[in-house]
Amino acid sequence: MQRRNILKAGVAGSVIAGAPMVLRAQQAYKAEYKMSTVVGPAFAWGKGAEIFANIVRERTGGRINIKQYPGSSLVQGQQDREFSAMRQGIIDILVGAPVNWSGTVKECGMWALPFLFPDHKAYDAAIASEVMTKDFFDVIRKAGAEPLAVGETGYRQLSNSKRPVIKPEDVKGLKIRIVASPMYNEIMSGMGANPTAMSWADAQPALASGAVDGQENPLEVFLAAKINTLGQKFVTKWNYSNDILLFAIANPIFSGWSAADQKIVRDAAQDAARQQIKMVREHFATDVQKVSALGVQVHVPTPAEMEQWQIACRRPYARWKASVSPSMIGKVEAVVAASRKG
Numbered sequence: 271m272q273r274r275n276i277l278k279a280g281v282a283g284s285v286i287a288g289a290p291m292v293l294r295a296q297q298a299y300k301a302e303y304k305m306s307t308v309v310g311p312a313f314a315w316g317k318g319a320e321i322f323a324n325i326v327r328e329r330t331g332g333r334i335n336i337k338q339y340p341g342s343s344l345v346q347g348q349q350d351r352e353f354s355a356m357r358q359g360i361i362d363i364l365v366g367a368p369v370n371w372s373g374t375v376k377e378c379g380m381w382a383l384p385f386l387f388p389d390h391k392a393y394d395a396a397i398a399s400e401v402m403t404k405d406f407f408d409v410i411r412k413a414g415a416e417p418l419a420v421g422e423t424g425y426r427q428l429s430n431s432k433r434p435v436i437k438p439e440d441v442k443g444l445k446i447r448i449v450a451s452p453m454y455n456e457i458m459s460g461m462g463a464n465p466t467a468m469s470w471a472d473a474q475p476a477l478a479s480g481a482v483d484g485q486e487n488p489l490e491v492f493l494a495a496k497i498n499t500l501g502q503k504f505v506t507k508w509n510y511s512n513d514i515l516l517f518a519i520a521n522p523i524f525s526g527w528s529a530a531d532q533k534i535v536r537d538a539a540q541d542a543a544r545q546q547i548k549m550v551r552e553h554f555a556t557d558v559q560k561v562s563a564l565g566v567q568v569h570v571p572t573p574a575e576m577e578q579w580q581i582a583c584r585r586p587y588a589r590w591k592a593s594v595s596p597s598m599i600g601k602v603e604a605v606v607a608a609s610r611k612g
Contacts (some may be wrong), residue, residue, distance in 0.1 A: 298526060303336045305363035308349045308370070308470060310340035313494045314553060315515060318421050318546025319365035322517060325538035330531060336363060347469040350450040353378070356520050357414045363520070364415065367423045367513040369451050375413045377406065379453050380594050380602070382513040384583035387606065390551065393422065393512060395609035401601040410516070416524040418539035421515035421546040424554060428508060429492060430484030431477075431501040434569055438582035447473045447485040454486075456586040457510075477501060489557035490550065498564045505561055505568045508579050517543060
């Protein structure tokens with residue numbers, strides 16, 4: 271009898287040991303995976319993340335349950351801490367603008383360089399190139415995350431409560447809210463502005479009270495957040511920076527999933543990114559009319575005026591290219607140049 275029990279135990283043990291790697295993997299899966307975003311689903315950025323979570327939940331039958339935490343709430347609204355918090359296990363998944371994480375991984379600042387992408391054709395060529403899918407993705411992997419897909423945050427525009435901004439000199443003296451990016455700080459400082467880094471949660475009351483005069487964000491954000499109600503009367507659509515939107519998962523989380531689930535999640539991110547880019551482009555095509563309809567004065571620079579803005583940003587561009595990754599950025603510049611000829 272005792273021998274029979276031992277045999278049963280041995281059989282059971284072999285079943286558990288040889289059984290189902292999928293079963294064992296599923297048993298190790300978390301009940302919830304925390305996904306951080308700066309904004310919620312009212313914005314194309316947050317909506318793309320929501321679509322991603324929903325697709326994953328549907329295609330895995332609820333086995334992988336991703337919960338979105340907007341407002342960077344997992345890091346008390348400090349979006350520049352998201353990547354380091356992911357390394358610490360506080361965040362499982364990021365859908366965000368890498369420039370926010372450039373203090374943790376310097377190469378994350380490269381896509382937001384001023385006037386790197388003259389148009390969407392150049393942007394699309396860059397995100398499909400090997401410098402993105404191989405070189406940059408390898409940097410992200412070494413930093414602790416598995417990159418899945420790339421969306422678009424949208425071209426950032428300048429707004430303020432004081433006066434029309436037509437040329438770089440008009441920025442002088444304005445207190446401008448920026449994200450915590452030393453590069454954005456240098457760009458604004460170089461034109462004589464007084465940049466102030468703060469979270470978006472802090473920026474809204476600061477704009478409303480007049481503690482800061484202006485801010486820079488895609489006009490889609492301007493509309494969704496109703497920034498016109500915060501005293502912002504003047505907008506300049508200068509298209510100076512268009513960061514990518516990176517979908518990424520902490521390496522320990524991703525490596526703990528089965529190969530089949532990894533593929534499901536990667537495909538879901540890429541499907542969501544395509545939908546998110548489509549939303550951003552639709553907003554971009556109509557944003558001037560929609561913002562103008564709110565009584566906001568919108569200036570779209572002429573080609574000659576755009577050249578002045580580009581000249582004003584050449585020094586910070588060169589400095590940050592040299593300090594971030596001259597090799598990778600040089601490759602991006604070549605891709606952009608080729609896109610102009612095609």
